[in-house]
Amino acid sequence: GNSVTQMEGPVTLSEEAFLTINCTYTATGYPSLFWYVQYPGEGLQLLLKATKADDKGSNKGFEATYRKETTSFHLEKGSVQVSDSAVYFCALSSSNTGKLIFGQGTTLQVKP
Amino acid sequence: EAGVVQSPRYKIIEKKQPVAFWCNPISGHNTLYWYLQNLGQGPELLIRYENEEAVDDSQLPKDRFSAERLKGVDSTLKIQPAELGDSAVYLCASSLHNPVGQGGTGELFFGEGSRLTVL
Numbered sequence: 001g002n003s004v005t006q007m008e009g010p011v012t013l014s015e016e017a018f019l020t021i022n023c024t025y026t027a028t029g030y031p032s033l034f035w036y037v038q039y040p041g042e043g044l045q046l047l048l049k050a051t052k053a054d055d056k057g058s059n060k061g062f063e064a065t066y067r068k069e070t071t072s073f074h075l076e077k078g079s080v081q082v083s084d085s086a087v088y089f090c091a092l093s094s095s096n097t098g099k100l101i102f103g104q105g106t107t108l109q110v111k112p
Numbered sequence: 113e114a115g116v117v118q119s120p121r122y123k124i125i126e127k128k129q130p131v132a133f134w135c136n137p138i139s140g141h142n143t144l145y146w147y148l149q150n151l152g153q154g155p156e157l158l159i160r161y162e163n164e165e166a167v168d169d170s171q172l173p174k175d176r177f178s179a180e181r182l183k184g185v186d187s188t189l190k191i192q193p194a195e196l197g198d199s200a201v202y203l204c205a206s207s208l209h210n211p212v213g214q215g216g217t218g219e220l221f222f223g224e225g226s227r228l229t230v231l
Binding site: 004032034036041042043044045046049051089091093099100101102103104105 | 116153
């Protein structure tokens with residue numbers, strides 16, 4: 001079945017450091033890929049998405065590229081801020097159901 | 113525009129007691145989801161509704177869990193009786209379900225969740 005695997009956290013970085021959170025997936029067909037973020041005390045919210053191979057999703061300085069050949073969707077940011085501290089979830093959905101399958105989440109802590 | 117609203121935010125009960133969670137989705141969203149999130153894990157789908165119909169409830173433990181979505185708007189999720197292992201966060205989400213290939217965004221909008229502690 002479909003599944004998502006993320007790198008384990010927590011990831012602790014200093015402000016302005018480069019961020020990579022790895023995400024790989026297993027899926028039949030051509031899923032859409034998402035990164036959701038959960039800030040402390042808030043609900044999950046969509047950060048970015050990509051719907052087909054080689055698409056790049058971007059938002060708030062974060063980027064991720066849909067790599068079909070490596071079944072990956074790694075999240076990157078060139079310079080993190082303290083306000084980026086949150087839990088990040090990689091997810092996929094099949095194109096015709098909208099059902100999201102999540103990875104286990106990666107906690108990011110950014111220190112000033 | 114109001115987001116997805118869930119209540120209660122927190123609930124503490126003793127095992128074998130019943131508990132119910134309520135969700136009000138974003139106005140106009142025809143698809144509603146209940147997810148279970150255990151500590152340190154990603155959310156897992158319990159049930160998905162399209163309008164009033166439960167179209168995917170394969171992960172719902174039907175011996176103790178039940179859900180309904182009357183009139184295709186609000187939804188309730190009930191556990192009776194609760195067990196210690198049910199302690200978790202119960203998330204509700206909604207979407208306007210047009211598949212990505214048909215012009216939809218694929219985005220789900222989540223509420224803040226209901227945190228259940230079973231003692």
